[in-house]
Amino acid sequence: MTTPSDAHDELAGPADGPEPQQPVAEPDAHPAGGDHEDAAGSATAPELHEEEATAPEPPATPQPSPSGWAALARALRFRASRGQLLAGVLCAVLGFALVVQVRQNNETSLSGLSQADLVRILDETTTRGDALATEVNDLRSERDQLLSGSDKRQAALDALRRSAETQGILTGRLPAEGPGVVVTLTEPNGQIKPVTMLNMLEELRNAGAEAIDLNGNRVTASSAFAGVPGAVTLDGVTLEKPYVWTAIGDPDTISTALQIPGGAMAAVRSNGGEGVLQRRDLVEVTSIRTLPDPQYATPVPAAAG
Structure with missing residues (x-):
C-alpha cells in the first residue's frame, strides 16, 4: 500500500534527479522538400555542366581595320638599327671635316685679298701670258728659218747657243x-x-x-x-x-x-x-753648280727620215 510519504517521494524523486535528456533532432541541412530538390539537383547537375561545356562562345568583336593613312604612317615609321646609327655618325663626322677643310681653303684663297691686290695679280697674269705668247712666236719664227733653207747652218748654231744658255741657267751651270x-x-x-x-x-x-x-x-x-x-x-x-x-x-x-x-x-x-x-x-x-753626268738616262735617238 502506498503511503503518502511514498507518494511524496515518488513525486520528489524525479524533480531532484537529473532531468531525462530529450533527444534533440539535428537541424536538417536542407529545408523542407530538400530531398526532392537534392534529387532533382543531382539529376540535372550533369545536364547543366554539359550545356555549359557545349555552349558556343560569343562572337569576338571585329577590330576596325586601320585606315590607309594609319598604315602608311606605320610603314614609314623610323626603325633605327645599330648599323644605321653608325653610318649616320660617320656621315656627320665626314661632313664636319669637309666644312672645316672648305673654310680653311677659303681663308687661304684669293678671297682674302684686297681689290688692288687682285687687280695687280690679274695684270701680272696677263703680262705673263703675253710674254709666253711672244716666246711662242719667236720659236715659230726660228722653226720657219730652220725649215726655209736660208742660212740653215747659222740658224741652227744660233738655236743651239740659245738652248745651251737657257739650259745652263736653269740647271745652275751658268x-x-x-x-x-x-x-x-x-x-x-x-x-x-x-x-x-x-x-x-x-x-x-x-x-x-x-x-x-x-x-x-x-x-x-x-x-x-x-x-x-x-x-x-x-x-x-x-x-x-x-x-x-x-x-x-x-x-x-x-x-x-x-x-x-x-x-x-x-x-x-x-x-x-x-x-x-x-x-x-x-x-x-753668281753661284754655279756642277751637275754629275747621268748614269742611267740617255737621249732618245732621233727618228730616221
Missing part, C-alpha cells in the same frame, strides 16, 4: 742676272724649319723664278732641304743665319706670291721668324 727680289729671313723669336724653307723654294718656282741662290748656294731642281729647326741644310751644307734668298724673275709676281695670306712668308712668321722682301731691277746670281 751665272745669271736680271730683275728679281732679295728676301732676308731672320729668327728673332723662334727657329725656321726645313719644311718652311722648302715652301719658300716652291713659292719662288711657282712664281716664275728662273735662277735662285740661297746664302751663296745655287738652288736647282735637284736641291733638297734637311736638318732640324735652327740648323737647316741645303744639299748637305749647313746654312748660316740670316737666310738670304736671291731670285731672278718678275719682281711683282714673286713678291705677291710670297706675301699671299697663308703663303711662304706667313709660314716663316708662324715659326717665329721674320722676313724682309726687296724688289730690284737688277740682281745677280
Whole structure:
C-alpha cells in the first residue's frame, strides 16, 4: 500500500534527479522538400555542366581595320638599327671635316685679298701670258728659218747657243742676272724649319723664278732641304743665319706670291721668324753648280727620215 510519504517521494524523486535528456533532432541541412530538390539537383547537375561545356562562345568583336593613312604612317615609321646609327655618325663626322677643310681653303684663297691686290695679280697674269705668247712666236719664227733653207747652218748654231744658255741657267751651270727680289729671313723669336724653307723654294718656282741662290748656294731642281729647326741644310751644307734668298724673275709676281695670306712668308712668321722682301731691277746670281753626268738616262735617238 502506498503511503503518502511514498507518494511524496515518488513525486520528489524525479524533480531532484537529473532531468531525462530529450533527444534533440539535428537541424536538417536542407529545408523542407530538400530531398526532392537534392534529387532533382543531382539529376540535372550533369545536364547543366554539359550545356555549359557545349555552349558556343560569343562572337569576338571585329577590330576596325586601320585606315590607309594609319598604315602608311606605320610603314614609314623610323626603325633605327645599330648599323644605321653608325653610318649616320660617320656621315656627320665626314661632313664636319669637309666644312672645316672648305673654310680653311677659303681663308687661304684669293678671297682674302684686297681689290688692288687682285687687280695687280690679274695684270701680272696677263703680262705673263703675253710674254709666253711672244716666246711662242719667236720659236715659230726660228722653226720657219730652220725649215726655209736660208742660212740653215747659222740658224741652227744660233738655236743651239740659245738652248745651251737657257739650259745652263736653269740647271745652275751658268751665272745669271736680271730683275728679281732679295728676301732676308731672320729668327728673332723662334727657329725656321726645313719644311718652311722648302715652301719658300716652291713659292719662288711657282712664281716664275728662273735662277735662285740661297746664302751663296745655287738652288736647282735637284736641291733638297734637311736638318732640324735652327740648323737647316741645303744639299748637305749647313746654312748660316740670316737666310738670304736671291731670285731672278718678275719682281711683282714673286713678291705677291710670297706675301699671299697663308703663303711662304706667313709660314716663316708662324715659326717665329721674320722676313724682309726687296724688289730690284737688277740682281745677280753668281753661284754655279756642277751637275754629275747621268748614269742611267740617255737621249732618245732621233727618228730616221
